[in-house]
Amino acid sequence: MSRADGERILLWTLPVVGVVWLSAFLLFPGFVQPMSPTMSAEEVAAFYRDPENLPRIRASMILFNWFAVGLIPILALIVLQIRRMAHRTPIFSYSLLACAAGGPTIFLMANLFWLLAAFRPTRDPQLTLMFNDLAWVTFSTQVGFLIAQSVILALAIYLDRQQRPVFGRWVAHFNLVVAALLVPAAFAGTAMTGPIAWDGLLTFWVRNIAIGVWIVVMAVVLARAISRQRADEAVAA
Amino acid sequence: MTTAAKAQHRFVPGQPDMWAFVLFEALVFTAYFVVYVVCRTRSLDLFLQSQAHLDLRVGVFHTLVLLASSWFVARCVQAARERSFRAALTNAYLTMLFGFVFLVSKVLEWAAKLDEGFGFTTDEFFSFYYFLTAIHFLHLLIGFVALGIAVHQLWSPARRSQELVETCATYWHTIDFLWVLIFALLYVMR
């Protein structure tokens, strides 16, 4: 089995991970209609205690826990493509590698807090509220590595000055747009209602849709880059 | 710069870099000592009372042991300079031996104090006692690494960098020097 086949396998894990994530997303009762930060401790505790919700919360979060790092192989493949760019140093590929480590770890933290909130639903509602807060704030505000990923990739593409750049320049512009769309979510802690609150338009819908679109677009772009790379190598051989 | 030229321009034994490090560490330790003295001045009675539980003779023993080890490392450097490497190695081992005696003795002293009921959190004096002796202990362990490097150098004729041996010796002397200060502050100053 050649290297190209191995990379193709990794690439095809993405749709699988995507399906799992989407299912988990729809399964968690607090996402499709995002929970509001204005819910009182009693309401939050009731949410976790509700026998309709509890199994769905646990199942979805366990799914997320299993597959949280599912995106890393794709990020690794992007790192390899950056290495093919006409750069003087490996700094950009190293940077993206560092981001790849950071992003999923943070998501796992949020996941942990949700699972904790659901573990003893009969505890003091104030405690459940706190775990719920920790989960949502972590999930919503920690966009740093996602922004960095996109900015670094954009920079790397702009500086990839060769006859046939690895990625088209539009990919760089696209990444900068995605990065910009993620910025409002960082402010989720500052508002309890409105578009910036963790259930709001900008922080929840725009952010998560932007991430989803990024994954799909980058996967397609990556697949094309890899097959072009293989074609070039076959010609050269 | 060739080795010969370097030797001519050397105005400190060993790497000048080590001296920079030694100076910086001495500065940091001085800061710790200043904090100790300030705290001591604020709670003089408590410190005097707790200090009485330290055995001065044990402190003196430690000091003598480390001074002896320093003497041996100095002889090691001298022997290396005269290119009698067997003697240099022997002296390096003796340095290690005395250093090891210090380590064992220190651990025994800690065990004894813990036995008597004086722990890290017992009172402010004992916090300092354990902190200062422990951080010094750690530096001593690093000193063994330095001695190891010196021995490694002395072993094979392919290496034997005089500069490196002197660098390690410089570090060892510094730990001895720091111990003398700690000894003075914790054991003697009453």
Added chain:
Amino acid sequence: MSDSAAGTLPEERSGSLLRKVAWHWRYDEKRELWIGWWTLVVFYNLYGLLFFVITRTQPPPQPSLSPAEIAQWFADRHHGLLYGYAIVSIVGGATAVMNATLAYSMRRMSVSRAFAYSYLVIYALATLPGMLIMGVVCSVGAMRPDRDPALMSWLYDFAFLSFEGTMGVFLIGSLVWMAAVLLDENRVFPKWFGYLNLCNALTEVVVAPAWIFQDGVFAWDGEIAWWINMGVFVTYTTVFLTLLRRLILREDFGTGPLPELSQ
């Protein structure tokens, strides 16, 4: 800047800052390194501003505050914490570029690439205790001023202990860099910088008592655990930023010893 291509490149424009930056963006073959270096400089300054001025979480408050006082502490900093840490979460990813640049310095050395990769991974992880966990926890603490003070107290401990007390990443990371510098034959950094890494590593050991004491010089806000350590850290950071700059100026993209700067 780039000797070999000097004949064919346009003259480096003197003039406005924008012109200079544009020139470097287009022609300087060291631009990736300078992007890395400037990211480091800007980020550390921003970090200082965010932690010391906007969120006012540094210098740290006392561990011995009562729950009511802690609730008051959060209330006093309500907006600073929420907006300050929002900004931290936006720029926090810059650490990836910073760590990549430092890892590059180890790549340039004669030592194995394992040093660079170890450092990269260790410090990538370090961003969590180094600022992100504190950001999340302080935001949660600040967002509901009417939360039970006992819970605020737990959040307070969580924030400061994770921030001040997580030592391992910086300890081992500094030792990795130290080993690389001392073993390097390409003279990328002076040997004394290797030893300075040891000093920085030792400060991580010195912080350990912060997990035990709630007041005094060894507590997380104490003279020994914080003030002296901060002195060492600031020195260390200033030094390596300066040395990194010299490295970039000396860089010849070769694999042998780096040339010295022609003074």
